[in-house]
Amino acid sequence: MTAQRQQRIQQRYRPLFRRRIAFLALLAVLVAQGFTAHAAITERIVTDRFSGLAIGGFDPVAYFVDSQPVQGLEDFEAWQDGVVWRFHNDGNRASFLAHPEIYGPQFGGYDPTDVARGVAVAGNPGLWFISDQRLFLFSREASRDAFVANPGRYVQRANARWQVLKQGLSR
Incomplete structure:
Protein backbone atom coordinates (compact mmCIF):
# COMPACT_ATOMS: atom_id res chain seq x y z
CA MET A 1 0.00 0.00 0.00
CA ALA A 37 -28.37 8.59 40.94
CA HIS A 38 -30.68 5.86 42.09
CA ALA A 39 -32.61 7.84 44.67
CA ALA A 40 -36.05 9.02 43.69
CA ILE A 41 -36.32 12.80 43.64
CA THR A 42 -40.09 12.89 43.41
CA GLU A 43 -40.75 11.51 46.89
CA ARG A 44 -40.99 13.56 50.06
CA ILE A 45 -38.43 11.26 51.64
CA VAL A 46 -35.39 10.19 49.63
CA THR A 47 -36.15 6.61 48.63
CA ASP A 48 -33.98 4.16 46.73
CA ARG A 49 -35.90 3.55 43.52
CA PHE A 50 -34.73 -0.05 43.25
CA SER A 51 -35.31 -1.27 46.81
CA GLY A 52 -37.99 1.17 47.98
CA LEU A 53 -36.01 1.84 51.16
CA ALA A 54 -35.69 5.25 52.78
CA ILE A 55 -32.17 6.74 52.59
CA GLY A 56 -30.84 3.66 50.84
CA GLY A 57 -31.56 1.31 53.72
CA PHE A 58 -29.19 3.02 56.15
CA ASP A 59 -30.16 3.17 59.83
CA PRO A 60 -30.93 6.84 60.62
CA VAL A 61 -30.45 6.33 64.37
CA ALA A 62 -26.96 4.88 63.88
CA TYR A 63 -25.67 8.31 62.79
CA PHE A 64 -26.39 9.50 66.35
CA VAL A 65 -25.51 6.33 68.28
CA ASP A 66 -22.55 4.98 66.29
CA SER A 67 -21.40 8.30 64.76
CA GLN A 68 -21.32 6.68 61.32
CA PRO A 69 -23.66 5.35 58.66
CA VAL A 70 -24.65 1.74 59.30
CA GLN A 71 -26.62 -0.36 56.85
CA GLY A 72 -29.95 -1.45 58.31
CA LEU A 73 -31.03 -5.07 58.42
CA GLU A 74 -34.10 -6.66 56.86
CA ASP A 75 -35.06 -8.08 60.28
CA PHE A 76 -35.50 -4.58 61.71
CA GLU A 77 -37.81 -2.65 59.39
CA ALA A 78 -40.51 -0.11 60.07
CA TRP A 79 -43.08 1.68 57.93
CA GLN A 80 -43.07 5.44 58.56
CA ASP A 81 -44.17 8.38 56.39
CA GLY A 82 -45.04 6.09 53.49
CA VAL A 83 -41.65 4.40 53.15
CA VAL A 84 -39.77 1.47 54.65
CA TRP A 85 -36.91 2.30 57.00
CA ARG A 86 -34.26 -0.20 58.06
CA PHE A 87 -32.40 -0.31 61.35
CA HIS A 88 -29.38 -2.10 62.73
CA ASN A 89 -31.19 -3.36 65.84
CA ASP A 90 -34.54 -3.28 67.62
CA GLY A 91 -33.48 -0.47 69.97
CA ASN A 92 -32.72 1.85 67.06
CA ARG A 93 -36.05 1.01 65.46
CA ALA A 94 -37.90 1.78 68.72
CA SER A 95 -36.06 5.09 69.14
CA PHE A 96 -36.90 6.13 65.59
CA LEU A 97 -40.58 5.23 65.91
CA ALA A 98 -40.80 7.20 69.15
CA HIS A 99 -39.10 10.29 67.67
CA PRO A 100 -38.96 10.23 63.85
CA GLU A 101 -38.73 14.04 63.75
CA ILE A 102 -35.39 13.83 65.61
CA TYR A 103 -33.78 10.78 64.01
CA GLY A 104 -35.11 11.09 60.48
CA PRO A 105 -32.99 13.13 58.08
CA GLN A 106 -34.06 16.74 57.77
CA PHE A 107 -35.80 17.83 54.58
CA GLY A 108 -36.63 14.20 53.83
CA GLY A 109 -32.97 13.40 53.17
CA TYR A 110 -32.56 16.05 50.48
CA ASP A 111 -29.42 18.17 50.47
CA PRO A 112 -30.16 21.25 52.63
CA THR A 113 -27.89 23.51 50.57
CA ASP A 114 -29.90 22.65 47.47
CA VAL A 115 -33.21 22.93 49.32
CA ALA A 116 -32.08 26.42 50.38
CA ARG A 117 -31.79 27.20 46.64
CA GLY A 118 -35.27 25.76 46.04
CA VAL A 119 -34.12 22.52 44.39
CA ALA A 120 -34.67 18.93 45.58
CA VAL A 121 -31.41 16.99 45.17
CA ALA A 122 -31.23 13.63 46.95
CA GLY A 123 -28.67 13.42 49.73
CA ASN A 124 -26.11 10.65 49.89
CA PRO A 125 -26.23 8.60 53.13
CA GLY A 126 -22.42 8.55 53.11
CA LEU A 127 -22.20 12.37 53.19
CA TRP A 128 -23.78 13.50 56.42
CA PHE A 129 -23.54 15.94 59.30
CA ILE A 130 -25.38 16.34 62.59
CA SER A 131 -26.15 19.91 63.59
CA ASP A 132 -28.33 21.00 66.50
CA GLN A 133 -29.25 17.33 67.14
CA ARG A 134 -30.59 16.90 63.59
CA LEU A 135 -29.30 14.71 60.76
CA PHE A 136 -28.55 16.28 57.37
CA LEU A 137 -27.56 14.36 54.21
CA PHE A 138 -25.66 15.97 51.33
CA SER A 139 -25.37 15.29 47.62
CA ARG A 140 -21.70 16.26 47.40
CA GLU A 141 -18.78 17.09 49.67
CA ALA A 142 -18.71 20.77 48.66
CA SER A 143 -22.29 21.15 49.89
CA ARG A 144 -21.46 19.53 53.20
CA ASP A 145 -18.40 21.73 53.66
CA ALA A 146 -20.40 24.89 52.93
CA PHE A 147 -23.12 23.79 55.34
CA VAL A 148 -20.67 22.95 58.13
CA ALA A 149 -19.16 26.44 57.85
CA ASN A 150 -22.54 28.09 58.54
CA PRO A 151 -25.37 25.64 59.36
CA GLY A 152 -27.78 28.27 60.68
CA ARG A 153 -27.75 30.19 57.42
CA TYR A 154 -28.60 27.12 55.33
CA VAL A 155 -31.19 25.73 57.75
CA GLN A 156 -33.02 29.07 57.85
CA ARG A 157 -33.10 29.36 54.05
CA ALA A 158 -33.99 25.69 53.57
CA ASN A 159 -36.83 25.89 56.12
CA ALA A 160 -38.24 28.88 54.23
CA ARG A 161 -38.28 26.95 50.95
CA TRP A 162 -39.01 23.41 52.13
CA GLN A 163 -42.79 23.73 52.53
CA VAL A 164 -43.25 24.97 48.96
CA LEU A 165 -40.73 22.48 47.58
CA LYS A 166 -42.32 19.61 49.48
CA GLN A 167 -45.72 20.35 47.90
CA GLY A 168 -44.20 19.61 44.50
CA LEU A 169 -43.05 16.18 45.67
CA SER A 170 -45.42 13.22 45.75
CA ARG A 171 -46.45 11.56 48.96
Whole structure:
Protein backbone atom coordinates (compact mmCIF):
# COMPACT_ATOMS: atom_id res chain seq x y z
CA MET A 1 0.00 0.00 0.00
CA THR A 2 1.41 3.35 -0.98
CA ALA A 3 1.89 6.21 1.43
CA GLN A 4 -0.67 8.31 -0.44
CA ARG A 5 -3.29 5.61 -0.17
CA GLN A 6 -2.66 5.18 3.55
CA GLN A 7 -3.05 8.92 4.02
CA ARG A 8 -6.37 8.95 2.11
CA ILE A 9 -7.72 6.09 4.22
CA GLN A 10 -6.67 7.82 7.44
CA GLN A 11 -8.29 11.08 6.36
CA ARG A 12 -11.50 9.30 5.45
CA TYR A 13 -11.85 7.28 8.71
CA ARG A 14 -10.31 9.64 11.28
CA PRO A 15 -13.51 11.76 11.73
CA LEU A 16 -15.56 8.57 12.06
CA PHE A 17 -13.17 7.25 14.70
CA ARG A 18 -13.36 10.53 16.64
CA ARG A 19 -17.17 10.48 16.56
CA ARG A 20 -17.21 6.94 17.89
CA ILE A 21 -14.86 7.89 20.72
CA ALA A 22 -17.03 10.91 21.57
CA PHE A 23 -20.16 8.75 21.48
CA LEU A 24 -18.62 6.13 23.76
CA ALA A 25 -17.49 8.83 26.20
CA LEU A 26 -20.98 10.32 26.29
CA LEU A 27 -22.49 6.87 26.77
CA ALA A 28 -20.11 6.19 29.67
CA VAL A 29 -21.12 9.44 31.38
CA LEU A 30 -24.83 8.69 30.97
CA VAL A 31 -24.44 5.16 32.30
CA ALA A 32 -22.39 6.39 35.27
CA GLN A 33 -25.05 8.96 36.13
CA GLY A 34 -27.73 6.31 35.94
CA PHE A 35 -25.91 4.09 38.42
CA THR A 36 -25.03 6.83 40.89
CA ALA A 37 -28.37 8.59 40.94
CA HIS A 38 -30.68 5.86 42.09
CA ALA A 39 -32.61 7.84 44.67
CA ALA A 40 -36.05 9.02 43.69
CA ILE A 41 -36.32 12.80 43.64
CA THR A 42 -40.09 12.89 43.41
CA GLU A 43 -40.75 11.51 46.89
CA ARG A 44 -40.99 13.56 50.06
CA ILE A 45 -38.43 11.26 51.64
CA VAL A 46 -35.39 10.19 49.63
CA THR A 47 -36.15 6.61 48.63
CA ASP A 48 -33.98 4.16 46.73
CA ARG A 49 -35.90 3.55 43.52
CA PHE A 50 -34.73 -0.05 43.25
CA SER A 51 -35.31 -1.27 46.81
CA GLY A 52 -37.99 1.17 47.98
CA LEU A 53 -36.01 1.84 51.16
CA ALA A 54 -35.69 5.25 52.78
CA ILE A 55 -32.17 6.74 52.59
CA GLY A 56 -30.84 3.66 50.84
CA GLY A 57 -31.56 1.31 53.72
CA PHE A 58 -29.19 3.02 56.15
CA ASP A 59 -30.16 3.17 59.83
CA PRO A 60 -30.93 6.84 60.62
CA VAL A 61 -30.45 6.33 64.37
CA ALA A 62 -26.96 4.88 63.88
CA TYR A 63 -25.67 8.31 62.79
CA PHE A 64 -26.39 9.50 66.35
CA VAL A 65 -25.51 6.33 68.28
CA ASP A 66 -22.55 4.98 66.29
CA SER A 67 -21.40 8.30 64.76
CA GLN A 68 -21.32 6.68 61.32
CA PRO A 69 -23.66 5.35 58.66
CA VAL A 70 -24.65 1.74 59.30
CA GLN A 71 -26.62 -0.36 56.85
CA GLY A 72 -29.95 -1.45 58.31
CA LEU A 73 -31.03 -5.07 58.42
CA GLU A 74 -34.10 -6.66 56.86
CA ASP A 75 -35.06 -8.08 60.28
CA PHE A 76 -35.50 -4.58 61.71
CA GLU A 77 -37.81 -2.65 59.39
CA ALA A 78 -40.51 -0.11 60.07
CA TRP A 79 -43.08 1.68 57.93
CA GLN A 80 -43.07 5.44 58.56
CA ASP A 81 -44.17 8.38 56.39
CA GLY A 82 -45.04 6.09 53.49
CA VAL A 83 -41.65 4.40 53.15
CA VAL A 84 -39.77 1.47 54.65
CA TRP A 85 -36.91 2.30 57.00
CA ARG A 86 -34.26 -0.20 58.06
CA PHE A 87 -32.40 -0.31 61.35
CA HIS A 88 -29.38 -2.10 62.73
CA ASN A 89 -31.19 -3.36 65.84
CA ASP A 90 -34.54 -3.28 67.62
CA GLY A 91 -33.48 -0.47 69.97
CA ASN A 92 -32.72 1.85 67.06
CA ARG A 93 -36.05 1.01 65.46
CA ALA A 94 -37.90 1.78 68.72
CA SER A 95 -36.06 5.09 69.14
CA PHE A 96 -36.90 6.13 65.59
CA LEU A 97 -40.58 5.23 65.91
CA ALA A 98 -40.80 7.20 69.15
CA HIS A 99 -39.10 10.29 67.67
CA PRO A 100 -38.96 10.23 63.85
CA GLU A 101 -38.73 14.04 63.75
CA ILE A 102 -35.39 13.83 65.61
CA TYR A 103 -33.78 10.78 64.01
CA GLY A 104 -35.11 11.09 60.48
CA PRO A 105 -32.99 13.13 58.08
CA GLN A 106 -34.06 16.74 57.77
CA PHE A 107 -35.80 17.83 54.58
CA GLY A 108 -36.63 14.20 53.83
CA GLY A 109 -32.97 13.40 53.17
CA TYR A 110 -32.56 16.05 50.48
CA ASP A 111 -29.42 18.17 50.47
CA PRO A 112 -30.16 21.25 52.63
CA THR A 113 -27.89 23.51 50.57
CA ASP A 114 -29.90 22.65 47.47
CA VAL A 115 -33.21 22.93 49.32
CA ALA A 116 -32.08 26.42 50.38
CA ARG A 117 -31.79 27.20 46.64
CA GLY A 118 -35.27 25.76 46.04
CA VAL A 119 -34.12 22.52 44.39
CA ALA A 120 -34.67 18.93 45.58
CA VAL A 121 -31.41 16.99 45.17
CA ALA A 122 -31.23 13.63 46.95
CA GLY A 123 -28.67 13.42 49.73
CA ASN A 124 -26.11 10.65 49.89
CA PRO A 125 -26.23 8.60 53.13
CA GLY A 126 -22.42 8.55 53.11
CA LEU A 127 -22.20 12.37 53.19
CA TRP A 128 -23.78 13.50 56.42
CA PHE A 129 -23.54 15.94 59.30
CA ILE A 130 -25.38 16.34 62.59
CA SER A 131 -26.15 19.91 63.59
CA ASP A 132 -28.33 21.00 66.50
CA GLN A 133 -29.25 17.33 67.14
CA ARG A 134 -30.59 16.90 63.59
CA LEU A 135 -29.30 14.71 60.76
CA PHE A 136 -28.55 16.28 57.37
CA LEU A 137 -27.56 14.36 54.21
CA PHE A 138 -25.66 15.97 51.33
CA SER A 139 -25.37 15.29 47.62
CA ARG A 140 -21.70 16.26 47.40
CA GLU A 141 -18.78 17.09 49.67
CA ALA A 142 -18.71 20.77 48.66
CA SER A 143 -22.29 21.15 49.89
CA ARG A 144 -21.46 19.53 53.20
CA ASP A 145 -18.40 21.73 53.66
CA ALA A 146 -20.40 24.89 52.93
CA PHE A 147 -23.12 23.79 55.34
CA VAL A 148 -20.67 22.95 58.13
CA ALA A 149 -19.16 26.44 57.85
CA ASN A 150 -22.54 28.09 58.54
CA PRO A 151 -25.37 25.64 59.36
CA GLY A 152 -27.78 28.27 60.68
CA ARG A 153 -27.75 30.19 57.42
CA TYR A 154 -28.60 27.12 55.33
CA VAL A 155 -31.19 25.73 57.75
CA GLN A 156 -33.02 29.07 57.85
CA ARG A 157 -33.10 29.36 54.05
CA ALA A 158 -33.99 25.69 53.57
CA ASN A 159 -36.83 25.89 56.12
CA ALA A 160 -38.24 28.88 54.23
CA ARG A 161 -38.28 26.95 50.95
CA TRP A 162 -39.01 23.41 52.13
CA GLN A 163 -42.79 23.73 52.53
CA VAL A 164 -43.25 24.97 48.96
CA LEU A 165 -40.73 22.48 47.58
CA LYS A 166 -42.32 19.61 49.48
CA GLN A 167 -45.72 20.35 47.90
CA GLY A 168 -44.20 19.61 44.50
CA LEU A 169 -43.05 16.18 45.67
CA SER A 170 -45.42 13.22 45.75
CA ARG A 171 -46.45 11.56 48.96
